[in-house]
Amino acid sequence: MSESLAALAARVVAVRQRVAEACTRAGRDPAEVTLVAVTKTLPAATVRAAYAVGLRDFGENYAQELRDKALQLADLAELRWHFIGPLQRNKAQHVVGTAALIHTVASTALIERLAALAAQRGTAQGVLLQLNLSGEGTKSGARAEELPALLAALGAHPQQLHGIGLMTMPPQSADPQQTAPIFAALRQLRDTFADHWAADPAAAAARLGALSMGMSADYAVAIAEGATLVRVGSAIFGQRAP
Numbered sequence: 001m002s003e004s005l006a007a008l009a010a011r012v013v014a015v016r017q018r019v020a021e022a023c024t025r026a027g028r029d030p031a032e033v034t035l036v037a038v039t040k041t042l043p044a045a046t047v048r049a050a051y052a053v054g055l056r057d058f059g060e061n062y063a064q065e066l067r068d069k070a071l072q073l074a075d076l077a078e079l080r081w082h083f084i085g086p087l088q089r090n091k092a093q094h095v096v097g098t099a100a101l102i103h104t105v106a107s108t109a110l111i112e113r114l115a116a117l118a119a120q121r122g123t124a125q126g127v128l129l130q131l132n133l134s135g136e137g138t139k140s141g142a143r144a145e146e147l148p149a150l151l152a153a154l155g156a157h158p159q160q161l162h163g164i165g166l167m168t169m170p171p172q173s174a175d176p177q178q179t180a181p182i183f184a185a186l187r188q189l190r191d192t193f194a195d196h197w198a199a200d201p202a203a204a205a206a207r208l209g210a211l212s213m214g215m216s217a218d219y220a221v222a223i224a225e226g227a228t229l230v231r232v233g234s235a236i237f238g239q240r241a242p
């Protein structure tokens with residue numbers, strides 16, 4: 001193993017260890033938590049190396065970058081892509097059917113576009129609804145009040161769109177503990193709406209279980225609050241070039 005591959009493997013082991021410890025403290029099974037390695041701006045060769053040391057789930061922020069890397073890495077049979085960046089309707093064709101899960105769906109207009117693309121391709125697209133729970137204007141995501149309308153829009157396309165959960169991205173803060181209340185609020189919304197939808201069998205396609213929350217600085221906090229998908233970049237790959 002080359003020196004850099006060994007170093008990468010060691011950082012993956014360290015992150016997995018912290019994930020496992022956070023699960024133990026929270027009384028959760030580590031199998032409930034998927035580690036999504038965030039590879040935006042990194043070359044396809046780095047994704048290939050990360051796959052070689054055992055990672056399978058990768059997060060990308062830019063539609064064309066996802067499309068290009070997916071083509072270059074099409075031979076990695078177990079690789080699952082996650083789209084985690086803001087998605088414009090006119091870029092969605094690069095993402096539907098390529099990403100196993102789109103984490104950043106926050107408008108009915110985007111839902112309609114994704115449903116149309118999924119229908120064209122004869123695929124069912126997994127999606128998460130992104131919420132902005134901090135009330136900060138600059139962060140993307142829908143407000144909690146919009147959730148019923150988004151769920152109704154998803155529910156209208158049960159063959160095309162599988163809404164499996166919620167995502168949030170709190171503002172960066174110096175103290176990761178400050179994000180805990182935002183993560184807890186996302187979990188509470190999930191619980192409220194999961195019950196609501198479970199009562200309606202026709203809405204099975206929009207059953208909300210997954211919670212995508214937590215990044216390098218705060219994934220342990222997010223796991224304590226119920227995260228099932230953590231999106232970790234710099235803790236695995238080092239600081240990105242600005």
Ligand SMILES: *Cc1c(COP(=O)(O)O)cnc(C)c1O
Nearest residue numbers: 038084215216231232233234235
């Ligand atoms: C870049 C990014 C991450 C990973 O950030 P790190 O701090 O490097 O772990 C996670 N989620 C989203 C939405 C991102 O854009």
